[in-house]
Amino acid sequence: MPYFMQFDPSMKAIRPTDNTRLRMPTHNGDIEAHIYYTKFQQIGPPLVAVPATDDNFRVLGLDPATHTETSRWIVPPFPLLSIAFQKGGPFIRDGKLSDDWPGFTREETAIVSGDYRPGVPGFVARELDYPLDVAEVDTTDWPIEMWVGGSAVREAEPEERNYQLVPWAYFPLGYLDLWLEQYRCFHLGLDIPTKLSPPDTDIDSDRDEHTTDSGMKTTVVSLDESAGDDAGKHTMYAQVLVDSDIDKAVAATQYYAHGYFLEGVLKYWQTTNQVDPELELDPEGDGIGITGQPDHVRTVREKLNSLPTTAEDMQALVDDIEAAGIYLD
Structure with a gap:
């Protein structure tokens, strides 16, 4: 599977800040990504998502006119390790988020604390395999909790189980690329990859x-x-x-x-x-x-x-x- 993202030594190290819009250059154009919080709750890493916009669909080779979604995000918000933003990575700062995107709120957020993975386009239990209709996924038995403080959580109330889910874990940068590639391949009827090819060049040589x-x-x-x-x-x-x-x-x-x-x-x-x-x-x-x-x-x-x-x-x-x-x- 060819590497979907473009990593280049000329890309600069950036510092994540709240409500930042990023560009992610690909072979087909730029993907837009959002940083909603520099730190999400007490777990540290920035909260990053890829919104379901017409331009993002086009870059992924999908027709916005015929593409239907069950989520506002292609990749839902999740904590991304800070090392993802070092020099040579795929992110380029592209300004602040505009007010016309609905964004993300802490108040309507629940935590998925079990064994899960990103689906198409939401988080799903790991035992569920592609192809998958996310709209039909039963979350009744999922370990969904509400954050209280520090590392403390409580069981989500019935109405809270329908909140936007955020993983109670950390992921390296490669997963964001992989999720985008899985999403793209799923909707194009291509084989779903389980890992990405490494970049053609050593992007970390100047560290x-x-x-x-x-x-x-x-x-x-x-x-x-x-x-x-x-x-x-x-x-x-x-x-x-x-x-x-x-x-x-x-x-x-x-x-x-x-x-x-x-x-x-x-x-x-x-x-x-x-x-x-x-x-x-x-x-x-x-x-x-x-x-x-x-x-x-x-x-x-x-x-x-x-x-x-x-x-x-x-x-x-x-x-x-x-x-x-x-x-x-």
Whole structure:
């Protein structure tokens, strides 16, 4: 299956902001995508969707006049990891969302927390196979919940089960491309792909990526003029590798080495003036995004690379963080 999206090193790193309209160049034209929230509730990643517009249908090779939908979205809103917006990716900032698109509201949102996948065009249970008529999908037994706060949810009331569904999980960028390609192929009567071909060129060659022996992986990207006020800054994504020395040391303290734990560590370093207090922190399940001046980001990288690798030293750091009144998720 040919790669539907066009990835090119000339595409700039961008920072997602609320109510942003994006362009996604394809071999057939530009797909329009929307970012509704930079952070959706407490789960971190931007909430992204591809609206069901005439222009989007045309790019996908579908006739808007004959194409009928059961949803306002070709790809319904879902949390997209922040690393999807780094340099070389498929997104180009295209301005703010217009007021004539109905958009998305937190108040009419429910969470799908079970084993599901994007359907055509809605979210469906994983055991359902293509071809699929979404209008006939029975959601009676789906685990649909309402967000309360933090990681807390409650069972949705009967009337709430009909709200717009948002997945309680994270997905890498490739899934958005795959869902578009599945949607396109489904309606064109083509074989439904299960994975996409990789890009023809290495789009990540200009990233500064480093992994320590202790398990800290960091990737730094320089932001240029396309980032607006953030031009000249560096953005870094940091994560602890599973089963690494740092991961095991954190686990010994009864915590998990995810992005929210790293956020607590960084906030402690900020309050004790070990790193710049103006750094922007964007945590998520797998890791954390950090944006700031190049020398400040460089300092954070050095500090993260030297995180303790023994249970005793990590517990001492955790004790200091908690004593400072900083909550570790």
